[in-house]
Amino acid sequence: MSQPAAKAENLFDLSGQLAMVTGASRGLGQYFARALARAGADLILTSRRSAEIAPFAEQMRALGREVFLVDLDVREQSSMEQMGQQVEALGRQVHILVNNAGCNVRKPALDVRWEDWNLVLDTNLRGSFFVAQQIARNMVQHRYGRIVNIGSVTSVAGYAGLGPYCASRGGIRQLTMSLADDWGHFGITVNCLAPGWFQTAQNAVLYEDPEWVEYLTDRIPMKRPGLPNDLDGAVVFLASEASRYVTGQTLLVDGGISTGAVRATRRAASRQGVQQ
Numbered sequence: 001m002s003q004p005a006a007k008a009e010n011l012f013d014l015s016g017q018l019a020m021v022t023g024a025s026r027g028l029g030q031y032f033a034r035a036l037a038r039a040g041a042d043l044i045l046t047s048r049r050s051a052e053i054a055p056f057a058e059q060m061r062a063l064g065r066e067v068f069l070v071d072l073d074v075r076e077q078s079s080m081e082q083m084g085q086q087v088e089a090l091g092r093q094v095h096i097l098v099n100n101a102g103c104n105v106r107k108p109a110l111d112v113r114w115e116d117w118n119l120v121l122d123t124n125l126r127g128s129f130f131v132a133q134q135i136a137r138n139m140v141q142h143r144y145g146r147i148v149n150i151g152s153v154t155s156v157a158g159y160a161g162l163g164p165y166c167a168s169r170g171g172i173r174q175l176t177m178s179l180a181d182d183w184g185h186f187g188i189t190v191n192c193l194a195p196g197w198f199q200t201a202q203n204a205v206l207y208e209d210p211e212w213v214e215y216l217t218d219r220i221p222m223k224r225p226g227l228p229n230d231l232d233g234a235v236v237f238l239a240s241e242a243s244r245y246v247t248g249q250t251l252l253v254d255g256g257i258s259t260g261a262v263r264a265t266r267r268a269a270s271r272q273g274v275q276q
């Protein structure tokens with residue numbers, strides 16, 4: 001078994017390991033990559049326009065990490081296969097995969113078009129499956145792997161206007177459990193990291209509306225939307241020796257919004273801790 005030599009004193013140390021992050025051109029993907037690099041991992045960064053992530057790659061190299069750029073469109077079968085070949089050509093064990101590339105279409109369910117459904121499901125669900133399959137081939141050879149599928153609070157809750165997205169994220173949760181069972185005996189763990197509401201390019205338009213931000217914030221027990229760094233600890237945990245006996249699980253990092261938090265008292269009373 002090519003298990004990395006875990007330093008007993010630091011279960012979160014990723015030194016000498018190689019981590020692949022998909023959708024690393026912007027947003028959460030870059031935060032995941034940075035967190036893994038800070039923990040010691042070298043990186044494979046994928047994007048549909050890998051030349052555009054050269055400046056980010058330079059920042060990661062400045063941390064002392066090796067960084068490889070790979071073009072990948074997760075909706076294209078040929079691109080998926082080329083990615084697999086490029087990764088194998090590196091001749092390196094891939095220890096960690098963060099399956100992050102994703103997209104969203106926000107529309108009332110009655111307006112969702114056939115193409116909208118295909119875009120979201122093909123990218124988020126089919127794409128994640130086949131990326132995992134490509135990289136698991138490498139992990140199986142080495143009898144070791146940490147796969148982190150990025151889900152969402154929509155993996156466990158339904159939201160109006162997000163039908164295809166919720167279906168894709170619910171699917172990711174189920175896929176995670178299925179792959180955990182498929183690959184556990186190869187020493188590969190598969191978990192789902194499910195962020196709540198974070199402000200990125202994907203949802204920037206929502207945060208332009210102060211009323212909506214107040215509405216959202218009120219429903220989050222921690223009383224603020226997520227900051228991308230709030231995910232650092234969770235991704236490093238699921239990528240490291242620290243989570244060696246955790247598989248098939250969904251870890252929500254959402255400030256508590258998945259508790260279904262609804263005020264059960266009037267606002268003034270709840271602020272004063274008074275029962276009503």
Ligand SMILES: NC(=O)c1ccc[n+]([C@@H]2O[C@H](COP(=O)([O-])OP(=O)(O)OC[C@H]3O[C@@H](n4cnc5c(N)ncnc54)[C@H](OP(=O)(O)O)[C@@H]3O)[C@@H](O)[C@H]2O)c1
Nearest residue numbers: 023025027028048073074100101102152195198200201202
């Ligand atoms: N932001 C949140 O609050 C939130 C919450 C829960 C889950 N998530 C999930 O977390 C992930 C990252 O979210 P984000 O907010 O950082 O989104 P983002 O800013 O829109 O970034 C999405 C990334 O996915 C890539 N991507 C999209 N379609 C692709 C395709 N066909 N092939 C390859 N790459 C593709 C994009 O690359 P290009 O540059 O090539 O377009 C980009 O790097 C997504 O899967 C998202 O659904 C986000």
